[in-house]
Amino acid sequence: MKPPRDRRWVERTFGRFAWRDRRRPRGAIEILGEWEGENIVAMRPPLALTDGRGRPVNRIRCHRLIAAPLQRALEELAEAGLSHLINTFDGCFVARHMCWNPRLPLSRHSWGIAVDVNARLFPYGSHEKQDGRLVRAFERQGFVWGGRWRTPDPMHFEMAEVPDMRQRVRILLDDEHVSDGRLEEGTVVAPVRKVAEALGCLVEARLEEGEVVIHSMTRGE
Numbered sequence: 001m002k003p004p005r006d007r008r009w010v011e012r013t014f015g016r017f018a019w020r021d022r023r024r025p026r027g028a029i030e031i032l033g034e035w036e037g038e039n040i041v042a043m044r045p046p047l048a049l050t051d052g053r054g055r056p057v058n059r060i061r062c063h064r065l066i067a068a069p070l071q072r073a074l075e076e077l078a079e080a081g082l083s084h085l086i087n088t089f090d091g092c093f094v095a096r097h098m099c100w101n102p103r104l105p106l107s108r109h110s111w112g113i114a115v116d117v118n119a120r121l122f123p124y125g126s127h128e129k130q131d132g133r134l135v136r137a138f139e140r141q142g143f144v145w146g147g148r149w150r151t152p153d154p155m156h157f158e159m160a161e162v163p164d165m166r167q168r169v170r171i172l173l174d175d176e177h178v179s180d181g182r183l184e185e186g187t188v189v190a191p192v193r194k195v196a197e198a199l200g201c202l203v204e205a206r207l208e209e210g211e212v213v214i215h216s217m218t219r220g221e
């Protein structure tokens with residue numbers, strides 16, 4: 001069992017922001033500055049989800065670094081025929097204090113790195129256990145499950161790994177697969193030679209100088 005990460009790890013991994021309390025709803029905060037625009041993205045869930053009022057959830061706002069692992073966890077459930085294990089999807093990015101209590105620290109939902117699932121059936125403090133297949137689908141993608149905590153929060157799953165390291169991307173030139181890379185801090189890292197040659201360039205490695213030169217074939221024509 002993995003423990004939740006501390007606040008310093010969360011800030012180091014997902015960023016820091018300034019904030020102030022909102023008057024209402026009580027316990028909500030306002031995030032100041034650029035952080036939200038730079039980090040919170042909208043993803044389309046790969047399966048049909050509804051919220052606690054029965055409304056469809058067509059997009060999930062979450063931290064850019066958890067979009068891929070969250071997508072994979074949901075895809076895995078859908079592919080295994082387990083979509084029904086998510087009765088309601090009860091939110092991800094919500095800028096607020098824990099338990100909507102202004103005296104408590106900020107919730108991980110404020111970073112968009114936690115999701116609540118089946119909130120009505122598995123409320124905060126309940127010792128009810130979510131289906132193990134649902135829990136494992138999230139844990140495999142680096143989330144920890146709040147149902148294992150001393151004060152259990154069984155609706156709650158939050159990211160506890162540096163998801164960048166896990167995020168692979170396929171690189172296509174037009175529609176053809178060129179190579180595989182990975183996403184680090186929002187930047188794609190990819191094999192230079194494969195990508196450059198696919199674009200019709202020549203690559204020269206000047207290892208003693210610590211340089212890789214891409215010769216664009218059109219230059220100087």
Ligand SMILES: [Zn+2]
Nearest residue numbers: 114115116156
């Ligand atoms: Zn939660």
